[in-house]
Amino acid sequence: MNAFEEKVKRGFLLQEKNGVFFLTIPSFLEAGFQKHCYTTRIGGVSGGCYTSLNLSKTRENSPENKEENYRRVCRVLDVPYESLTLVNYAHGDGICRAYAKDAGKGITRANDLPPCDAMIIHEPGITAVTLHADCVPVFFADKKQRIACVSHAGWRGVYGELPAKIARTFLNEYGAERENLLIGIGPHIMAECFEVQEDVAGPFGERFGSETVISRAGSLYVDLQHAILEQLRREDIPPENITCADLCTFSREDLFFSHRRDRGNTGAMGSFISIDTEAV
Template structure:
């Protein structure tokens, strides 16, 4: 598999998007790969997707629910510290990097606005999805019913075992519905949390698409921290075309 794409987002000709695979190699700078090799991976990806590598904005991800609107200070060499990005500028690719956490891609067909989010357990528990939708609405005058969201490949409940302390946390946050108990072990469904939060934020059910691929089950194509421990990162990427 070279890339994985959302059928939902493929319907729109004014954006380009994809989820990379191991075909594109590691795209993160914090996993002990040589910097020049990671840069080369980015340059190759930019050539394949037809954008200028210098314009892509990725993030220093910190497992928060912080959302950043792109400005002139943000670039490939100066990534902001946050876990979500939003822009309405054309030819500015937004990138989220993951290896089990959920990469989310957002697109508003009316306001021509895009966003990405990094939603691991911390991001899901702190409802980063709602924060992204709030930025679309409050800063770009979007209506939630016009926003489309793709939840990319991530670790699924089949492989995401958590401890009793996480189960207790879900109860405190009213997220117990996302826990499955099997043989005295607990398994977390991040997708279910994200889908529920997006619906509560006003996103239409038919405008939400979830990739059926578990990263821990598909290490041939995707990096998985749970399954591989020392591993790279793949990305979700989206940009507005001219």
């Protein structure tokens, strides 16, 4: 761990409300972003390999279960179900801006947002949502301007520097100041479990440094979190403004779904954030 990473804050807050277990970011709560969370797998109505708070839009053949699961998260956050808006996944490094008029897209109505893996919002009335089952959830918030973002960073998105691009968008297009930019890196498949081949490990090591790749017992592993932190370091983001959950979706079967661990027979967690009208 380098000097930058040593200053990064550690730990999301595990909370429970009405039987739903979810994680929040302490610095976001302190800044007034009360309506955000990363869900666990606990507190829903799904069964079997989707037990129980499955939010996947493509798995589990029960729209009724999935709607109820989303409604339970809405009750936890105190946001309208109709405000939920899902990124139009591309498994890449695209960013879109969504507005109150886009509320419901991908959840209650067709999603015609541009293909992307990150959604920036700055208006009340919309709740941005990304889904995850090993990929990295990265939250952003400008505590002064009340701008927020959730993103879905798979290994392609991390390699494509999606987190750095989001930070630059906040800084250059919205005029955010670095000291006001808060970032949370949520649960994902951590380095000890993310085994890859040389065709992935090599480029990661070249782009983000040798510490990004771990060699163990003849196998290669990539540290996605280190790659993200290195990107943010290069963008001069204060490390004290970053919080890492330090939780592995693969190894924590009690809390999380994992696409790799469960060989695709699994559900999905969600990242949610909304601008709280009371704090605007």
